[in-house]
Amino acid sequence: MMKIFGATLVVAALLAAGGAQAQKKTLVIGMGSADAGKLDPHVASTTPDKGLLQYIFNGLVRMKPGQISPDTIEPDLAESWTSNPAGTEWTFHIRQGVQCHWGYGEFTAEDAAYSIKRAANKNTSSYSNDFSSIASADPLDRYTLKITLKNPVAGFLGYVANINGGNMVCKKAAEEMGDGFSKKPIGTGPFMFAEYQPQQYVRLVANKQYFRGAPMLDEIMYRYIPSDSSRDLAFQSGELDMIYGKQDQSWVDRTKQLEGVKVLAMEPGELSTLFLNITVKPLDDIRVREAIAYAIDRKSIVAFKGAGSSREAVSVVPSGYLGTDEHAPLFPYDPAKAKELLTEAGYPDGLPVKTIHTTLTGMETFIEAAQAQLKKVGVNLDIQLVEHATYHAQIRKDMSPLVHYQAARFPVADVYLTQFYDSASIVGTPKAVTNFSHCNVADDEIRAARVEPDSVKQKELWKTAQEKIIKAVCGIPVYEQLQLWAWKDNLDLGYELKGSLNLAPPVTEKTHFLN
Amino acid sequence: MTAFLIRRIAFAFVTLFSVLTLVFVIVRILPGDPAQLILGDQASREAIEAMHVRLGLDQPILLQYASFLGNALRGDWGVSMMTGQPVLAEVLNVLPWTIELTLVSLALGIAIGVPLGVWAAVRRNRLADYIVRIASLAGLSFPAFVSAIILLFLFAIELRWFPVISAHKGSLQAWTQSITLPAISLGLNSAAYITRVTRSAMLEVLSEDYVRTARAKGVPQRIVVWRHALRNALIPIITVAGLYLSTLIGNSVLTEIVFSRPGLGKLIVGALNQRDYTMLEGMMVIYTLAVVVVNLLSDLAYGLVDPRVKLA
16 A cells, blocks of 8 residues: 555656746745735735735835835836925826836826825725825826825825825726726736736736836746745745745744845834723823833843844834934833832732734734733733734724734824824724824824924924823834845845835846846 | 435525524624725725725625525625625635545545555454554644645655645646645545544454354455455445545645645635625535535435445
8 A cells, every 4th residue: 555655656746847947037926825805006905915016006106116215205107296385286297108007008197196086085995094185186288197285295205106095007997997906907017917816826927018118027926825834945945936934033044044045124114012092991090001111121022023023113103214203212111110100000919901912923922022021010911812803803992901003104204193193093983093092192293293394393293292102101112023025046136125115025127037 | 215315405405594694693793894804904984984885784784684695595695805706706716626635635545544444453453453543543633734844845845846836737747746745635634534434344344243154154354354344334434534525625724725725725714814704605605515415425325335225
């Protein structure tokens, strides 16, 4: 029997020998998810979907490939732009001769206007909130787009960059396909959607008419491989050229030892924050919140998470954003002070605090470490683990007095402050986003900064807002988790990679294999 | 026979209806909002409510239930909330992958398990028996995802005989490449199970009077074991193999994930994570149907292997 079994294995192996190798002109990317979601750039919200869509779409402007700072914004579909001094009227001059994929015609100002309106529509976009300040978006002629804002918007160009709602869709394709657009996205980018095999891959082919020149690669195979181990093995066996890493330090250390491999912990860092609901007992007592803040040791947490893949938080807004106070007065680690404050607040023997938490591994390891630190001062963190979808639902129903959340946003302080600390975003309210702490202490500064045309004053307002939020302990920022990727060193990306707001390395017309 | 079939089919309908109702209730009791999961964590409450209207989740629950049952009766399983594609099309897309993996691994399980089980039974309490018993116990206790990773490491990384991504089709070579390691990973587990069942069924039969009589008449050992004894031991083996087939469909999820293969297991886990109500409901119909059909086929198979069984 064993002989037959062995013989079968050998025959199968012989038949299989010489299997397909990734060709030099095909880039095979391994992404950590089981399948594609909605491949509509105005709806897509997950790392795998955003990562893929960046190869298909352009914005009116873009962050320089490999960079995430708004300072690097450069022309994309718009060749140039102007705005009035108040920053409420923007005129974009659209590049001529840009072709939509698969023969959907030339991209014009009409497509751009349609795209902006689509991104602002709550029925067709996840990002409609971002565009709530837009009064109108109209083509003045075939190549000129005028956008009028109800009020100035901090870092407005970022909203029309190649991320989220800023991705430009082709009107004819989007209207013709309706809901089907999310399974056959049509854009203007360097790669065109060619094929989708459920639970396997999306295949993109080079857009030979790309306005920056035909891509050097012929094809991108974007494979969905949810198992971290299988992705690593397929990378080692040469079936994948680039992979989304397991988000922990041991993966970095292990992968760095492989030959011919580059590993990068790239921007943006997702800021891990403990949000404390300031309206419920016992967290409504500032002394209890301060005690929790004093009890968290950011340095140890980063040592635990791995210094090569994470770093200490600097403020309630992630580091490097336009307006982040890089030296914000965060609470230092002081367990003695924490105990003192708890005693003063009437909890000399400590107190229990409940949190509903996701089972996502990277986040779970942190909350367990935080639990151990809090226990030292007498705060017994009661962690109720639920799977991820349940976690999202329950924290939005105010069921968790302490919420651990990890997020990166467009790198302008206004976005983070508005979504997490403006009282209009308090969970449960009509405009609710992710203000879990019910924070309302910096509304005036956040709202004033949003419409402040003077950038110096604007930064001052953001700084004050951050100080007030830290002082009120609405949130305790702890660490920033970087995005981990690895690729074969014979792949020349064609630019210097520091980060990507779409959370995956860009593949441009210049990306190619060296041999 | 006809009365038996009618009864079983009627029973299958009742089972399906109960399962559908249960699934409808359970997926809605689960916390988690499909609209939130579709739109992501930056979506406002207004956008989420607009999505509820589009998905029909703003309707009263009884109305949703009535429309769900009505559609199910008409064979309309709706479209996936997550992808917007028809549920049936999504299921049919991956179903061949699951059927193929399940059948090949079950065949492998039978091919290894039945002879090993017989061999062990015939050599009861001798070294061979002990080895088979220990090996089958180890096979049962060994999680499929661990054996899968070991197989990949050995045959895909060290020996480079097979690819890690086992999802290629088109030619015999590609198919062989795609199926071998996943089928071994899943098949070893079923082989262990079938070995144990075969051994115990054979032990029972081997102590029957007619076996002793056959031996007394001088019938060669080979004929006694393989023709007289095994044939009579087949009923429990078929029952177990049949039941195990439905378990295999469920077990295949880990194998699908590790070998990066498409399949029903991955589809249902994805639907559950995303709270894709319509997809979950459609999938449960498939699973229920699969279990009902497999059980029915097992019952019918009894009649074929044992003329004493009357299906009435």
